[in-house]
Amino acid sequence: MTTTIDGARIARRIRQQVAAEVAAAALSGTVPGLATILVGDDPASAVYVAAKRRAITEAGMRDFHRHLPHHATHDDVAAVIDALAADPEVSGILLQLPLPVQLDAATLIDRIPVTKDVDGLTTTSLGLLARGEQGLRPCTPSGIIALLDAEGIALKGAHVAVVGWGELVGRPLTHLLLSRGATVSVAHEHTTDLAAVTRPADIVVVATGVPGLIGPEHVRHGATVIDVGIHRTSAGLRGDARTGELIDVAGRITPVPGGVGPMTIAILLANTLYAAERGTRPYTVPV
């Protein structure tokens, strides 16, 4: 029997917790504010930014949004980031990815002050993560940890195979898992014998952007599969795992949609609250 992990439900609970804390903070005159920056008209990015803005408002936070045209220059985006960085009403800033080809994401992200880096993607935030020091953590990897914690899946001593080495998920997740005492194997779509890496694992996380990469041949009976992929197909949204074929193989699996995706937004709200509190408490992944 395979259990489907209801990420949407866990994300809802975290969002309610954040909203309650925002309401309490508002009594003392602090209202967290999040600024989303969207450059261009990528349809998926527009959907994600709209979802983030809805979540911000529902949590009682202030919504600052900037939309730049697809031909925006480095200086245009840098000027917007600098203005938001200087605005005391703005607790967090995020630059929606991917950016149009003429822009260098890493350079622009590094203009965001580390105290407002609610995506946890600046070089400084990633460096703090790699060193195991306090700091804001990237949303999707933190969301995956929160999901596993909420399901009561122990990480200490567990063998986790991370398939995918991207900046947004695979690399930061590897550090988060190591800091929680997991044994981590990292593979990707070019790994010669992928099954040899994933089959011994208790938990397989797949974040490659390759639709249907992971199937029953890659997963030990009873293992947990966390699917981070999102692909729009004629049959609807699909992930990087062949979910139908994993029924009765995986012990637990996240669905697409309704698994990891909603957790990304829930953690973004938690990170914004943390940023607004200016490090007055240790960063923890909400459960």
Ligand SMILES: Nc1nc2c(c(=O)[nH]1)N[C@@H](CN(C=O)c1ccc(C(=O)N[C@@H](CCC(=O)O)C(=O)O)cc1)CN2
């Ligand atoms: N600056 C960032 N850019 C991007 C990030 C990020 O964390 N920071 N992550 C992804 C996209 N993303 C958030 O930005 C994101 C992806 C998916 C979902 C989500 O809730 N998905 C739903 C399905 C919704 C749909 O696609 O129709 C689900 O899985 O249930 C939220 C956020 C790339 N860019």
